[in-house]
Amino acid sequence: MTSRIIAIAVDCRDAEALARFWCQALGYPSTRRWTDAYGREYVEAGAPGATSLVFQPVDDRKSGKNRLHLDIAPSSGSRDEEVQRLLALGARRLGDDPKVPWVVLADPDGNEFCVLPERGADDGTAP
Known part of the structure; x- marks a missing residue:
């Protein structure tokens, strides 16, 4: 089981x-x-x-870094377009390291999450 x-x-x-x-x-x-x-x-x-x-x-209130976070990717379009859309919905940008493919955002309550580039359903690559 x-x-x-x-x-x-x-x-x-x-x-x-x-x-x-x-x-x-x-x-x-x-x-x-x-x-x-x-x-x-x-x-x-x-x-x-x-x-x-x-x-x-x-x-x-939230204090400190999340021990668990969501990684999301756009179903179409670019990562940067998705980041802009999420910022318009109320997210905040926390990090944008050019050495990694993701952008770290926080939702309106401060919970961190990452936005990655679009992936295919069978793409097994890890961030």
């Missing part, structure tokens, strides 16, 4: 706003919401065949 990833949970201050950003960034068409036994409302962003992102509200 093995396990599979069904969602990636993201701590955030405003689950609704962050879900909206990531739905626009990834083209996810839907969100669903639920409330836990403590009254916290979670927002899940998803698309058929894609791993969901679950935004869970927390009181504390």
Whole structure:
């Protein structure tokens, strides 16, 4: 027996706003919401065949570097065009090292992620 990833949970201050950003960034068409036994409302962003992102509200602000981050790539167009699109949606640029093929951004809640050049579905090269 093995396990599979069904969602990636993201701590955030405003689950609704962050879900909206990531739905626009990834083209996810839907969100669903639920409330836990403590009254916290979670927002899940998803698309058929894609791993969901679950935004869970927390009181504390992000501090330090993420231990886990997303690497994303445009489905069409260039990496730089995608970076510009994400910046217009509310992301912030954190790093742009010309020696590596990715650009480091932060989402509106400060969570780091990387934008890589477009890849084919079977491209097994690592960043």
